[in-house]
Amino acid sequence: MIYSKILGTGAYLPEKILTNADMEKIVDTTHDWIVERTGIHQRHIAAEHETALTMAEKASRQAMTDAGITPAEIGMIIIATTTPEKMFPSTACLLQQRLGIAGCPAFDLNSTACAGFMYALSIADQYIKSGAIKSALVIGSEVMSRVVDWSDRTTCVLFGDGAGAVVIGASQEPGVLSTHLHADGTHKDVLSLPVSIGKPMDVEGALYIQMTGNQLFKLAVNILGDLFDETLKANGLKKSDINWLVPHQANIRIIQSMAKKLDLDMDQVAITLPDQGNTSSASIPLALDKAIRDGRIKRGDMLLLEGFGGGLAWGSALIKY
Numbered sequence: 001m002i003y004s005k006i007l008g009t010g011a012y013l014p015e016k017i018l019t020n021a022d023m024e025k026i027v028d029t030t031h032d033w034i035v036e037r038t039g040i041h042q043r044h045i046a047a048e049h050e051t052a053l054t055m056a057e058k059a060s061r062q063a064m065t066d067a068g069i070t071p072a073e074i075g076m077i078i079i080a081t082t083t084p085e086k087m088f089p090s091t092a093c094l095l096q097q098r099l100g101i102a103g104c105p106a107f108d109l110n111s112t113a114c115a116g117f118m119y120a121l122s123i124a125d126q127y128i129k130s131g132a133i134k135s136a137l138v139i140g141s142e143v144m145s146r147v148v149d150w151s152d153r154t155t156c157v158l159f160g161d162g163a164g165a166v167v168i169g170a171s172q173e174p175g176v177l178s179t180h181l182h183a184d185g186t187h188k189d190v191l192s193l194p195v196s197i198g199k200p201m202d203v204e205g206a207l208y209i210q211m212t213g214n215q216l217f218k219l220a221v222n223i224l225g226d227l228f229d230e231t232l233k234a235n236g237l238k239k240s241d242i243n244w245l246v247p248h249q250a251n252i253r254i255i256q257s258m259a260k261k262l263d264l265d266m267d268q269v270a271i272t273l274p275d276q277g278n279t280s281s282a283s284i285p286l287a288l289d290k291a292i293r294d295g296r297i298k299r300g301d302m303l304l305l306e307g308f309g310g311g312l313a314w315g316s317a318l319i320k321y
């Protein structure tokens, strides 16, 4: 049996930070409201010259160094991003060119939003498991600051910019044990970025994220609860077998309720939300990288990764690190 194993991780966060005190000067909000309702204290914001591509390159190079692998050995590049460099060529092709390699498949997952990293990881895992490729670079990279309406307090306080990357490679040792992906378009209006190519905008502010936060909150709690049951059942595991939850970082109250669902203490949850906000498809690899780099997640630990976002789309992975 071939598994895909995490060989290395990398991260990049822009230097500029916007604190909640800074947000108070931009919209009618308070530090206390943001912390109490979301858990966010600050977020990183890309400089003018930074893009999903430049951040993906930095995170990827760090992940490849960590994995001890050269760009020439990469068998596939997938970038999950709702904020791509261009419609096409893909950000992944542009990264491939910057890495000085050619030939391996390279593509973006643009529309799976905050669930993007789970979709990208699942696809790369299937290719490795089937023996079609030996390694993959899986990235989440987002400049959310360019798609939020900075006059809308209900969304602009939530998001941040950054990139996280993971190198996975074929192994005889257990690694990614299973991945589970789902979508339900009946909830299409709960979270969207409804700009349409070549069409007049049919929604006011279509260039910006539209979200019905409280509805999404309830949906997320329900779908993630079911997703955990499905993931554990597929592997014949109990909650107590899980060492770490590595969740999408959208709201601390959602994360706390997921930890409770799994009977995990909050110190068994990889959290970056207070410092980074919601970085969409970058949030899971960023949280994973942080907890691995500071030594909390150790080889042999059982990790449950989960993400959800616009679509709705959601997914999980169970990984023996």
Ligand SMILES: CC(C)(COP(=O)(O)OP(=O)(O)OC[C@H]1O[C@@H](n2cnc3c(N)ncnc32)[C@H](O)[C@@H]1OP(=O)(O)O)[C@@H](O)C(=O)NCCC(=O)NCCS
Pocket: 028, 029, 030, 033, 034, 037, 038, 114, 153, 154, 155, 157, 191, 211, 212, 213, 214, 215, 216, 217, 220, 250, 251, 278, 308, 309, 310
């Ligand atoms: C967005 C979210 C933080 C809002 O928290 P909430 O407790 O649901 O709050 P509500 O949306 O019900 O709004 C409550 C009040 O706070 C106000 N409010 C919203 N944003 C505010 C802000 N930044 N500062 C101060 N008040 C704010 C609302 O206008 C509303 O006021 P009203 O009662 O006078 O109408 C929360 O719903 C959430 O995180 N949802 C999930 C979002 C998510 O997961 N997004 C990413 C998916 S990838």
